[in-house]
Amino acid sequence: MTAAQDRLPRLLALVPYLIARPGIRIEEAAADFEVTTKQLRKDLELLWMCGLPGYGPGDLIDISFDEDTVTVTFDAGMRRPLRLTGAEATALLVALRALVDTPGVVDADAIRRAVAKIEVAAGQAQPAGVAVGLGVREAAETVKVRESVQAALQAGRAIRMAYYTASKDEVTERTVDPMRVLIVEGRGYLEAWCRRAEAVRLFRLDRIDELAVLDEPAAPPPYAEPTDVSAGLFRAAPDQSVARLVLEPDARWISEYYPVEDVEELGAGRLRVSMRYSDTSWIVRLLLGLGGEVSVEEPPHLADELRAQAAAAVTRIDRYLAAT
Template sequence: MTQRPGAPGARASADRLGRLLNLVPYLMARPGISTAEAAAGLGVTQQQLRDDLELLWVCGLPGYGPGDLIDMALDGDRVTITYDAGIDRPLRLTPDEALALVVALRMLAETPGIGPRDAIERALAKIESAAGDQAGAPVAVRLPAGGEKLDRVRAAVERGHALRITYYTAARDETTERVVDPMRVLMVGGRGYLEAWCRSADATRMFRVDRIDAFTELDEPAAPPARAVPQDVSEGVFRPTPDLPLVTLRVGRGGRWITEYYPVEQVSRDGEEWVVTMRVSDLGWAQRLLLSLGADVTVTGPAELVERIRAQAAAALDQYAAPPSAGGRV
């Protein structure tokens, strides 16, 4: 299970990683130190220290065999690190590693709604200072198209007003107008989303900002009801559930990319083809997607989707067979 950023389990893991990184050089500088003295010096309990030492036994360098793992000697209640696996050496970044970190942090700094900007800028300044000329490569980081709209939506949400939006729903291939009570703006998978209470649906909805064709800030304040609970997006916006339609496909080599781009439940091989099952939120969306893939995909279920695709394909072929209208030219 993926931990949400900021969740108690994630925070505990981050705290423990920090302790482990500090523990080896601390013990290296104090060979034979007692566990009681080390625990007091590090500000942890003796049990916590012993648990960390147990974890260190299986930490080390790739290969993870004899001579690769951190090693230590425990003599009663005294501990001595006998092999540090290089963890006591200061981190040295290669030019490529330094540049990759700088670019990633610059992108975060330019992305609306991503954590506290001041913390990102402090980390960026430290890495740029440590990397020196390595971080001075002529690299410009720009947000993808739609960044300005995301900024405008975020500013409107921060003012706390309801919004009237014109929104394109890809699943139904339709554009609707609705009034929403904004809750937050967030980034998921590199895309900006407005999470809001939709008065038309009487439920919480996620709206992709790049599909909001237009919006108007209303005079009335945003007032999501108490039952409007933010969605857990730690594993993505679309969360397949057993009540959604289950689609079964036979996929050729040219269509295998859909198993990486969309959530799928199962993939198995049958000769040169893959048999794929996936949940979809709407059969109309699935129909348009699968027709666009042509001969690379054959739909085997459900029967309703098979019939809809067969009927649409037949209608398209009929258009080619029909003679041109009188006086018309082809």
């Protein structure tokens, strides 16, 4: 573990530690954190410049320390325990579960204890626009997929799998060279070199089926670059159309399963979203499957196509019933 990785947890723990021990001797605090007194003084000087946005005199942490003792005189709100929203808690749980089986993790038992504590806290939390404890927990099938993917990564093996592409509504067979497993926006992904596409691709773990770890070694080409997900996963393309949809409560899952923008709560469980699409026939099939649980506000030609397809389907059903 690097010095920076060691220092951040120590800085986060220092303020509540010092608040509980006003006037503690610097040597004693340094011993508790297993650092030198020189390092602890550097940490205290850094904390002195930390605080809430604004960074005026009333916003920064205020620490009084001399040659022997140290006292926090203003904590800038850091004495309050960290409170996670339901979405944050479930995303953190998914990330921790993925991390616990990752090769090279120093203390897997500590991660499992953290998972147990977060699950208890999330279960006791009050809802805040999300369903705590019911959100992003992996299904049993996805857990098996993740474990197989991690085994392939650890062994340096290629993978053959069936993968469902939601935007095209199709399942394809692929052979891929795994590069890493990552969590983006609360969901697990395999990043790999796809031999079919001849490019780096991100595959959602819950859309992978019939996975097999091959005997042949994984060999991503040297020019395969990891995907930049710092600004999120979805990238809008200039040739995509945008549909503005109103989702009834039973269709809200669309906003979680597909990339959407401009999410607006309408009350009574209804949601207005903007959704990008490249294939009109695909989005028409998707919306037809939702029946009366979705309405199209824009664009007009999509609403017209949806009505025409629905009317044609009703006509075919009437003819079939009349013939039987």
